Amino acid sequence: MNADLAKFEIACTLKGAYDEVGDSKKGNKQYDIIRSVYLLLKKENRLEEMLELLGPAKNPYVRAWAAGYTLQISPREAEKTLKELIRIGKKSVCITERKVAFDAEMTLEGWKEGELPF
Numbered sequence: 843m844n845a846d847l848a849k850f851e852i853a854c855t856l857k858g859a860y861d862e863v864g865d866s867k868k869g870n871k872q873y874d875i876i877r878s879v880y881l882l883l884k885k886e887n888r889l890e891e892m893l894e895l896l897g898p899a900k901n902p903y904v905r906a907w908a909a910g911y912t913l914q915i916s917p918r919e920a921e922k923t924l925k926e927l928i929r930i931g932k933k934s935v936c937i938t939e940r941k942v943a944f945d946a947e948m949t950l951e952g953w954k955e956g957e958l959p960f
Contacts, residue, residue, distance in 0.1 A: 847891055850879040851904050858903030862937055880911050884960075889915050896923045902930075902942040910949045914960050917953075924950045 857872035883889050893916055895908035909923040924946040931943020952958045 844891065846879050846882060846888075847895065850876060850892070850907070851895060851901070853879070854904040854907045855901045857907075858901070858938065858941070862941065876907060893919060896920070898926075902927060902938060906942050906946050906949070909946070910953075910958070911960075913949075913953050913958065921950065921953075 853872045853875035857869050857876060860866070860869035860872060880889075883891060889912060892908045892912050895904050896912070896919060897905075900908075905923055906927055909920040909927070913920040927939075927946040928943045928950070931939040931941075931946070934940055934943075949958070
């Protein structure tokens with residue numbers, strides 16, 4: 843994995859953890875990192891690199907963010923990941939999986955309604 847994806851993965855994981863405990867200040871700093879890596883990859887026509895972050899072995903926050911950003915280049919694969927995260931979260935008692943499921947559902951809904959700003 844390259845340094846940009848590693849940075850993205852760490853920031854997504856930390857953002858999720860901060861969000862779970864209600865630390866929006868630290869979460870927002872991680873979002874800035876997530877967004878900057880996304881914009882860099884997009885500018886350099888490297889978004890397809892994010893597809894490797896969709897796999898089930900990855901942290902659910904990483905998968906959700908990567909899926910949201912790759913909807914524009916690989917909607918089938920990204921939607922599949924979001925639907926899987928929703929399915930897992932709806933059956934779970936784990937706060938992480940439930941939060942990711944909610945976020946994934948909102949992302950998928952926004953995508954289908956054409957409301958996601960890329």
